[in-house]
Amino acid sequence: MRLSSLIIVAATFVGAAAVSLVAANFSVKLIEETSEIGVRQALDDAKMPWAEVAADGLQVTLLGIAPNEARRFSALSTAGTVVDAARVIDAMEVEAVAAIAPPRFSAEILRNDAGVSIIGLMPTATDRDAIIERFAAMSDDASVTDLIETADYPTPDGWTDALGFALTAMEQLPRSKVSVEAGRVSITAITQSAEAKAQLEARLNRAAPPGLRLSLDIAAPRPVITPFTLRFLIDDSGVRFDACSADTEASRTQILQAAFKAGLTGSGRCTVGMGVPSPRWSEAVEKSISALAEVGGGSVTFSDADVTLIGREGAGQATFDKVMGELENDLPDVFALYAKLPETVDPNVGPPEFIATLSPEGQVQLRGRLSDENLRTVADSYAKARFGSDRVYVGTRVVEGLPNDWATRVLTGLEALSSLSNGAVTVSPTSISVRGNTGNKDANAKIATLLSSKLGEAEDFTIDVTYQEKLDPVANIPTPDQCEAQIGDVLQTGQISFEPGSATIDAASLSTMDDIAEILKVCGDMRLEVQGHTDSQGRAEMNLALSQSRAQSVLNELRARRVLTSSFSAKGYGETRPIKDNDTEEGREANRRIEFRLIRPNPTEPEPESTLDSVAETGNTGPATEGTSDEQN
Structure with a gap:
């Protein structure tokens, strides 16, 4: 090719x-x-x-x-x-993974006679061994159940204070449940009485660190009444209970209805307690009250299942015998009736008496007759032990012929007198009379229980004791809500104002501070927030700082007036909570204010689980969303 x-x-x-x-x-x-x-x-x-x-x-x-x-x-x-x-x-x-949101640290602590148990999730930095040691010390020989888990995350703000307060509170609460979260403690406990409940709430509020949200659910359970006592009277002074006990609300209603039918007026007071000798207690009381009204008056006293009915002096014997016979047949089997119609006494013959008087100033005089020198020595020593050695004057004399139980009657009368704020006790061979004033709503019931248990069946005694609220140390303390309302009324007429652009309280407002201080001194311990507010003029950061300074100034002024402020806190809200329109001068002036608000912890919504496992499942590695404040304002 x-x-x-x-x-x-x-x-x-x-x-x-x-x-x-x-x-x-x-x-x-x-x-x-x-x-x-x-x-x-x-x-x-x-x-x-x-x-x-x-x-x-x-x-x-x-x-x-x-x-x-x-x-x-x-x-x-x-x-x-x-x-x-x-x-x-x-x-x-x-993208670089943001810090995984920490889990929600919390603990539940339960203490009872069986010991202490604690369950929850805590930061690793928490001294777990120290916590268990404190629980072991307070539970003596009882067991400590440790179900604590830990997570290696930073300790959140408020956790250490909350846990420390919870441990301190548990030492005072032998039967309780305490829930702990960062900045929040909830306590559920039981006390023996309403007075003990008030004292415990005051101690806990006083001991709580500033800023801690404290929720208290303290219960005063039904008292154990021994003996189960009721005393109802119809006499010249009117119709009344000296003591009233019921085992259920239904029983209480049945007893009060019988009393109203017999002539009782007013609301009626009857304690629902434990210790009833028979489920048919209210039935027995109802029938006895009806019988007393039918014979024309007198008194009926229940001491457990022993019933003593003493008719009015001068009542017809035939009618009394008929009514008592019917009552004895109608009473439930467990109850034993002793009925007595007093004989008419010659008013010109005076029985031997022992009289003890207690003055409003606390001075006690003992006068009248005693059976021997030993009783005089015992009565003198007993009175000095009860009322104070420098407050007792003895002017008694020893006579013969007094009843064998005279010593018991005298000492029981002195013990009844110690339940009064002022009054007198008169002891005679056939009766004991207690009259006076008290600040204890349950004094009548307490005295009736004492006399019926110490003097025995069929004893006649009279109780004329008046409850006076001004003598009641608990009733005189307003509730926290009442205190908040009283301070609000003061601020309606005299707002707390400050020098322009300053945290210095204006001199014209110092009298308002005096009024508020006097209210708080009476109110006692409660969780209170002093709030500072401003209008919207100026930068928000400046307003927030100014409101905080003003709230703190008010708190300092209260301390200067000797108000106990350990359970108070000061917080500024700046311009974030206006109550009027900031577009007018009137509105701006209203928004520049100080408020006093109770701190009421509200239940928080359940927070979503925030653990490593949940993050892996959802793929959400973003930063945690800040929760809303639980503060009630």
Whole structure:
């Protein structure tokens, strides 16, 4: 073959190769563009604008920074729906993981006669061994159940104070449950009486650290009444109970209805307690009260199942015998009736008496007759022990012929006198009379129980004791809500104002501070927040700082007036809580104010679980959302 022919053939092959190369390159470009456009569109539809796409031949590379691992895998899956997954190359990065939100630290502590148990989640930094040691010390030989788990996260603000206060409170609460969270403690406990409940609440409020949200649920259970006592009278002074006990609310209603039918007026007071000798207690009381009314008056006294009914002097014997016979047959089997109709006494013959008087100033005088020198010594010593050695004057004399139980009657009368704020006790061979004033609503019941238990069955005694609220140390203390309302009334007429742009209280407002201080001195311990508020003029940061300073100034002024403020806190709210429109001068003036608000812890909504496991399941690694304040204002 000639050389020219070879050249032509070679040129033909070279040309064909060149055409094929151009065609192949064009095809690759087309595939790259098609793949890149398709994947890009799919990612946009899936709302992943952070993902970048780069095609290189048949391969598709995903670039960009994914917000988390879950979104990264989602981008790979989306790309795999457009091109073969084997062609997808992952070159994405994951955004630096934010600090995982700490779990919610909390503890539940239960203490009773069986010991102490604690369960919950605490920061690792909490001294677990010290906590268990304190519980072991307060539970003596009882067991301590430790179900604490820990997590290695920073200790949240308020956790240490809350846990420390909870441990201190538990030492005073042998039967209680305490819930602890950062900045919050909830206590459920039982006390023996309403007075003990008030004292315990005051101690706990006083001991709580500033800023701690304290929720108290202190119960005063039904008292144990021994003996189970009731005393009902119809005499010249009217119709009344000296003591009334019931075992249930239904029993209480039945007894009071019988009393109202017999002539009782007013609301009626009857204590629901434990110790009833028979489930048919209210039935027995109802029948006895009806019988007493039918014979025309007198008294009926229940001491457990012993019933003593003493008719009114001068009542007809025949009627008395008939009614008592019917009552004896009607009473439930367990009750034993002793009925007596007093004989008419010659008013000119005076029985021997012992009289003890207690003045409003606390001075005691003992006068009248005693059976021997030993009784005089014992009565003198007993009175000095009860009322104070420098407050007792003895003017008694020893005579013969007094009853054998005279010593018991005298000492019982002195013990009854100690239940009064002022009054007198008169002891005679046939009766004991107690009269006077008291600040204890249960004094009548207490005295009736004492006399019936010490003197025995069939004893006649009279109780004429008046409850006066001004003598009651508990009733004289207003409730926290009443205190808040009283302070609000003061601020309605005399707002606390400050010098312009300053935290210095204006001199014209010092009298208002005096009035508020006097109210708080009477109110006692309660959780109170002194709140500072401003108008919206000026920068918000400046207003917030000014309101805080003004609230603190008010708190300092209260301390200067000797108000106990350990359970108070000062907080500024700036311009965030207006009560009027800031567009007018009148509104701005109203918004510049100080308020006093009780701190009432509200139940918090259950928070979502925030552990490593839940984070892994949800893929949520963002920062925790700040919870709302639980403060009631």
